[in-house]
Amino acid sequence: MxxxxxxxxxxxxxxxxxxxxxxxxxxxxxxxxxxxxxxxxxxxxxxxxxxxxxxxxxxxxxxxxxxxxxxxxxxxxxxxxxxxxxxxxxxxxxxxxxxxxxxxxxxxxxxxxxxxxxxxxxxxxxxxxxxxxxxxxxxxxxxxxxxxxxxxxxxxxxxxxxxxxxxxxxxxxxxxxxVLFLLFPRLAPLWGVPADAMTGRSGLSSSMQVGNIATLALDDSVAMRIRFEGGTPPQQQDLYFRGPVLSNFDGRNWQPLRAFLPSRYALPANLEVAGAPINYEVTLAPNNQPWIFVMEAAPQSPELPGYRNVMDADLQWFTNRPITDLVRYKAQSYPIFRHGPRQQVIGLQEYVALPPGFNPRTLALAAEIRRDPRYAAANARTLVQVALERLRTGGYVYTLEPGVYGQHTADEFWFDRKEGFCEHIASAFVVLMRALDIPARIVTGYQGGEANSVDGYWVVRQSDAHAWAEVWQTGEGWVRVDPTSAVAPGRTGAFQRLAAPQGVVAQALGNFSPTLTAQLRATWEAVNNGWNQWVLNYTQGKQLNLLKDIGFESPSWEDLSYVLIGIVVVAALVGAAWTLWDRAQHDPWLRLLTRVRKRLDKAGIHSTPASPPRQLAQEVLNRYGQQGKTVHDWLLRLEQMRYAAAPSSGNQGTQQLRALRQEFERLAWPA
Incomplete structure (x- = not known):
């Protein structure tokens, strides 16, 4: 070939x-x-x-x-x-x-x-x-x-x-x-919007359909990277990153309640925080949704330049436009918090509603629990423990391959299949709570993550997407309950994840040396994180911080423009100086001869770069006779200086050339 x-x-x-x-x-x-x-x-x-x-x-x-x-x-x-x-x-x-x-x-x-x-x-x-x-x-x-x-x-x-x-x-x-990368004004994102194709893959969506997916594929792509202040992450049980809250259930699909309920009926947030805050910085991958993920709970707006942020009554933070490019923001969260109304209000009725004709056996189970003398007058806290104990001891399994569920998803989970991933478990749990006349809802987001040993960032992947429950209790408001932890404690405790299937090469490397595979992956992700932090996420704020580093006290766009213009002017002056220097390096004798050719060309005597001064002198004499004798003699002396048997050199040659140049300026050219 x-x-x-x-x-x-x-x-x-x-x-x-x-x-x-x-x-x-x-x-x-x-x-x-x-x-x-x-x-x-x-x-x-x-x-x-x-x-x-x-x-x-x-x-x-x-x-x-x-x-x-x-x-x-x-x-x-x-x-x-x-x-x-x-x-x-x-x-x-x-x-x-x-x-x-x-x-x-x-x-x-x-x-x-x-x-x-x-x-x-x-x-x-x-x-x-x-x-x-x-x-x-x-x-x-x-x-x-x-x-x-x-x-x-x-x-x-x-x-x-x-x-x-x-x-x-x-x-x-x-x-x-x-220079242009560092100082050219940051414009709106040019690049396209990632598609929202999470169906059948781990990740978050604005709604949750229960039982339609037989097999969930783990997506190992990075959802966000987090750098905690001091480099030490919080306790594992606190790493809940809040996303959409789903409260309306039609028997199969969970959606946010605000889509069906007028805002005047929304429950107040009533957020109260306590204890020491956790400060951290998030680098969020594009998700084509107006969501900002923060650890529960963040009372203050994350610092996200170029966006306007607002927190709804469900404690979810929204931006004024979808996140279509890599963004970075700082946030402050309090692991100890409570929120929601502390006493019964009318709006809580929406959180016990169940669609008619669905899950009759779960409704019967709730009625059976209520008939038990031990729980006839039990409060919400006690009934939550009853449901969690059933999950712990009833042979339930956390799996990514539960198969397709039928119409009564909660019934199938509680009595037939007894297996599913977090959405099955959370949905069945909330349905049972509502059947017990306890306000409950589903919260989606991310839970857990892992530390990158190379750069120290905490990495949260799409495979860390999670669904848990919130139950309303008198005097406390909404309380987080994670029923998945009752079925598989390692999912939310020790971060024992179900591993995504590996390719042939990754599997071979893993069999050969699991430590090497993990180190290679951590190194590659650290390099990618550096690319994200310093290139893709080089924001307007970083440009202004650069000006601070070089001496500007309160840099602005005008200062950035002045610096860029100054660099352009300096570069142009350096280029002009280099051009002059380069021209000076050329043979000054040839430059003088070029000027002669241009002058003769105006007089009608045309020549080529190969024409020697002797030939030009003869043509001047032929055309002008004795009138051109002065120019003729000057050209012969110019040639003699260059091609004589003993040509002038050093200072003598420089002086002769200067004299010839001055004489050239005074020559009387024939008309």
Whole structure:
């Protein structure tokens, strides 16, 4: 294969290199593009490569028009529009690949290059990870190489030399890139919005459907990273990060009550905190939801620049717009707290409501408990312990593969299957509490996490998503109850997680050395965290903090603009000084001769850079006769200084050249 490539003409090899670079740039997009688009792009690139290898003519214009019309129709059918992120990227990929079929001139090549640059940037609509950035850096070097190669004579220099030139160009541009990154004003997020596709995977949603998912896939992606003040995390039982509170139940689906209940009937938060607060900083991954996750409970708004935050009556913090990019905020939480009304109010009736016709056996179980003389007059605290004891001793199992539940999800859990993950357990528990006429609701969020041994951050993953219950008790308000801990204490106590299935390589490494696997993973996540903290999360606040570090007391946008303009001016002055210095390094004798040629050109005596002063002197004499004798003699002396048997050197030569330059200024040029 390599031998065959070496025998190909240079232009064919350059075309194959360009096609390889385009394929590299488009490869990360395969999972985001429609199947037909990925197949078409691959087929067109292979076809174009085959045409280059076999020196076949490119397809005619009508072929390209037909393919373009077909792909526009397919894009419109797939996305229902030609606008927007997904449709735009699809069309961009189509245009790039089809343009390779008309690479007939340098102009066509330039169009392909710049479409390639746009396609490279579109990868960041879907992922801004370190791996994506590295792969696109490789693609950038490839595109720069083919761009430099297009400006050089065909077949020269070797491709490796062209790549070195492109590398030097990138290095020369790196300082400019760094300055712009540090000081250019932070604008609104450019990158696309992550899709909310949590169905069948661990993670959070704005509602919870019980029993529809037979198998829950653990998603090990990072939901947020936390740095606790002092580096020491709180007690394990306190690591509850509050999300949506679900109170309305239709028999299968749990949703927030505020969607069904007018705000005037909402219960007051009545949040009271006690004890020492915990200060921490959260780096939250995009979730396409207006939710801010904080440890229970945070009475003060998290410090999130650029967002307006508000806490609802359920203690959940919201922002004024969805979190579509990586954000970082500081928060303060109190593990000791209580909230909600302390005495019976009308609004609590909504938290004992159950849909008619569902879970008759659970209702019968509640009636049986109430008929027991021991619990006839029992309070909520006692009845909660009765339910938890049943979970501990009744043979219930925490599993990610409970199968699909039927209509009566609580009945199946309590009496038939006796297995499920946290949503089954929490839902069945809350249904039983409501059947006992005890106000109860479901709280979703994240529970637990793990410490990264490399950078010290606490990592909370999508697999740490959790559902627990809150039960209302007289005189105390809402009290957290985690029924999953009664079934599987390790889930919320010792952080014994159900492990996500591993790939072949990860499994082999784990069998060989579990410690090495854990260390590699921790190192990689620490590197990614550094990328997130210092690149993706380089915010407006960090820019202003940078100005503080260089001496500004109260930096503002005006100061940032002044610094950026100052750097641009200084860079321009340095560039001008370098240009003057570079010009000074050129031969002053040649510069003087160039001035002579320009002056003679105005007089109608044209010459080339190869014309010596003697030839110019003869042409002056031929045209002007004795009127040009002074110029003729001056040109001969200029040539003698350079090409005499013993030419002047050192200070003597410098003085002679200065005298000739001054005489040149006083020469009487013939009319």
């Amino acid at each position: 390599l031998t065959r490539l070496k025998t190909l003409p240079r232009d064919a090899r350059d075309t194959l290199f360009l096609l390889t670079v385009i394929a590299w740039v488009l490869l990360p997009q395969v999972g985001n593009l429609p199947l037909w688009c990925s197949a078409l792009a691959g087929a067109v690139l292979v076809w174009r490569g085959w045409l280059a290898v076999h020196a076949r003519p490119l397809p005619g214009k009508w072929w390209l028009v037909a393919l373009l019309a077909l792909t526009i129709g397919a894009t419109l059918t797939t996305h229902r529009t030609l606008l927007g992120r997904d449709a735009g990227v699809t069309l961009l990929v189509v245009l790039l690949t089809l343009k390779t079929l008309e690479l007939r001139a340098r102009r066509d090549a330039f169009v392909v290059f710049f479409l390639g640059f746009f396609c490279m940037l579109s990868n960041f609509f879907y992922s801004q990870s370190l791996l994506t950035a590295f792969s696109m850096l490789v693609g950038l070097m490839g595109l720069l190489t083919v761009l430099v190669n297009a400006h050089l004579p065909v077949g020269k220099p070797p491709l490796l030399q062209t790549a070195k030139t492109a590398g030097w160009m990138a290095l020369l541009g790196a300082p400019i890139m760094l």
